[in-house]
Amino acid sequence: MFQSFETTSRPDQGPPRLAALRAELARAGLDGFIVPRADAHQGEYVAPADQRLGWLTGFTGSAGFCIVLPGVAGVFVDGRYRTQVKTEVDLAAFASVNWPETKPGEWLRRELPQGGRIGFDPWLHTAREIADLRLALEGSGVELCPAGNPVDRIWTDRPAQPLGPVRIQPMEFAGETAADKRVRIGADLAKAGQSAAVLTLPDSISWLLNIRGSDIERNPVVQAFAILRHNGQVTLFIAPEKLSDAVRDHLGPDVTFGPPTAFAPALRTLKGPVRVDDRTAPLAVTRELEEAGIAVTAAPDPCLQPKATKNPAEIAGMEAAHLRDGAAMVEFLAWLDAETPKGGLTEIDVVQRLEAFRRATNALQEISFETICGTGPNGAVIHYRVTRATNRPLRPGEVVVIDSGGQYLDGTTDITRTVAVGDGVDPDARAAFTRVLQGMIAVSRLRWPKGIAGAHLDSVARQALWLAGQDYDHGTGHGVGCYLSVHEGPQRLSRTGDVPFEPGMILSNEPGYYREGAFGIRIENLILVEEAPPLPGGDAHRQMLRFRTLTWVPIDRRLIDGDMLTGPERAWLDAYHAEVAARIGPRVSDAAHAWLAAATAPL
Structure with a gap:
């Protein structure tokens, strides 16, 4: 496990x-x-x-x-x-x-x-x-x-720094060679009049060099520092024990190496102006440069935007990962529905069984974060992590929030489903679930003019809750990496999201509602930003964008108050479930297929 x-x-x-x-x-x-x-x-x-x-x-x-x-x-x-x-x-x-x-x-x-x-x-x-x-x-x-x-x-017994081995991310999943990335982004630095950029974010460095690691649990990133020069050359400051000969050969002669202790002294040898992201790089980096009299340009990490806008190979990989993961989720949900009437299940049982279904794909590299499985009042703890001390049985009439994901070589998944445990669910919970679903559907159906950021769209997910005097204390969505961190910037669907969405960006769509001491609700799909086709009567000169859903797993119909939904909302849900059945049905066992047919029936 x-x-x-x-x-x-x-x-x-x-x-x-x-x-x-x-x-x-x-x-x-x-x-x-x-x-x-x-x-x-x-x-x-x-x-x-x-x-x-x-x-x-x-x-x-x-x-x-x-x-x-x-x-x-x-x-x-x-x-x-x-x-x-x-x-x-x-x-x-x-x-x-x-x-x-x-x-x-x-x-x-x-x-x-x-x-x-x-x-x-x-x-x-x-x-x-x-x-x-x-x-x-x-x-x-x-x-x-x-x-x-x-x-x-x-801290006298502080653990040692991690020394996870570096792995090569295959070209079939990366979609662009590390050399081409280095040259492309180096040219952007030269165009901006910058001699170099300092990189400190592990996912930026891992993406740029097409490498992955195991320094951080659940996240296949390499902990290192790097200096990218305007000619595309890179100096990578990394513990040498992490590097094999194969990785060194993969990186090539234009990537040189130094130990992490050489990073700060190397900063003092650069010629300015040097690009430093003042939102992500430690202040110590700027201090080292300025004390050496080197001009500093404060600007975003040059890898953030290219990493966030996935190329066709990355998008194809994420689609494949979500079909594989969706099939595992359907097998799990079918098992859960069969087992809950028998009684005796606990949150830990649920987490272990879900991981087992993902492992059965024979493609799971890691889970993408600690599975959140909270039933009853534990579901109201937004980032709840079950322990042996807090482990709670699933009781009839409760709802259980299951937020989980997998790390696969071709993509990263993140999905939340809230499921009824038997009959007798609190009507307040069903009403709140329906409002959360309305918010998720509203985001899924959005079209907007290019140039709009997440802060402009976040309220769309909250409208039904706001009309009932309710809300949730987290953003509606975060960016997601491609076999990288499950939380990725700079894009976000939240009140603080100030980066305009671009085609190729992948985000979560996860409104929720939490009543402390009673229940929690969250529904989450991953969505891809893409260009929207023109509509009759629309402005021909105005480029519009939309979201395309990547996650294909049923939403619990037992928790939906159908009378609260509008016609377009019901139509979206029925169409979504029909698509789930078509995409996932051929990938699951006979028992799960029968469960799926009932779970995706029209509302």
Whole structure:
């Protein structure tokens, strides 16, 4: 099994570790310190060696940070984690802070009215992040001080950095050689008058060089730093133990190597201007360049947009992965429907059986994230991770949220289905499920003029919920990589999404609703941005885009209040289910095929 069910959070260790950190800060002459979730690569996912926030506080979510002061330690979490933080963190020692509603600058002003020296590790924060915080603290007397990391000094049993072997991503799935990518993006740098770009994001480097790795669980990325020059040459700073002769041959003579310790000194040898993404690169990178007198141009990582806009081979691979994964999901859902009436199933049973169906494809490389399987009140924890301590039986009348995905050589999947456990489901849950479905359908049917970003479209998914006085505290969709990270930027379907959608981008479409202590609901498909064909009477000069669905798995009809749906919504659902039956039916067992025929019958 890829997934384990051990409890990794240690709330009981929070108070003594917090006391040790405060003692270390006093020795360093600091009044506080910021402990982020991030590592030096600034990716969303971090290795055990870099889980400083979790080690200190017990919080295991994928986003957040802690600011430690002498009298208070605030753990800043967004809406996805406000239920989770209550169970993972000792809130007698730490204070939960609603972020981003409460900004760190205003919180520091309130908690340090006389000012003070707040330390931070410049390798763990971006230049934009620190610049914004400095601006928010102007005139407050609070000083931000770059410092060595005091958490590392007290974390005596810190794990070693990962040394996963690097693998070659075959051309049949990559669709473009690494050499062509390097030359193409290097030419963009030359056109912009930049001599080089610094790359710190593992998925950018992995995509650029057509390599994959195993440094981070669930994400086939390689942890490394890189400098891409305007002529397409790359210097890769990576532990040499990760590289085989075959990988070195694949990368070719225009890719040279150095150990990670050589990265910072190499920055000081560059000629400017050097492109640095101030939203993703550590502040330490900019500091090294500026202290050496090298001109820095703040601009997005040059790999982000090309990586996000999938080429035909990548799109074909994602389509194939979703058909394979959809068949595994149908086998699983048929099994689940057959087993739940017998009783005795638990959340862990469900997770293990789903992984087994994916493994049976003989193509699964990894799960794409820890499967979220929450029944009843556990479903209201948006990023719930079942452990042996929290494992709950599936009880009749409840709904269970199952959010999961697979990593295949040709693509990455991410799907959520909410399923009824027997009869007697709460009418409020059925009504909320239907509103969530209406939002998912609304996004699926969208057409929009080119140039529109996710922030403009996010509200479409929420309209039915808003009319009922309801909402959800997460974005509607995130970008998805192609056998890379399941969360990929720069595109997002959310209130903060400011990057216009382009053909080839893949996103999730996952509205939800969560009632703490009662139930949770989420429905998720992956969708591909593509050009929309012209319509009669439409503006001939206006380029329009639309979404095409990639995920083919039935939506639980038992939870739908058909009277709430409009005619077009019913038509979309029936057409979707007919397509699921046509695409997935030939790929499943006889028993699953019979289940699928009933599950996809017209509403």
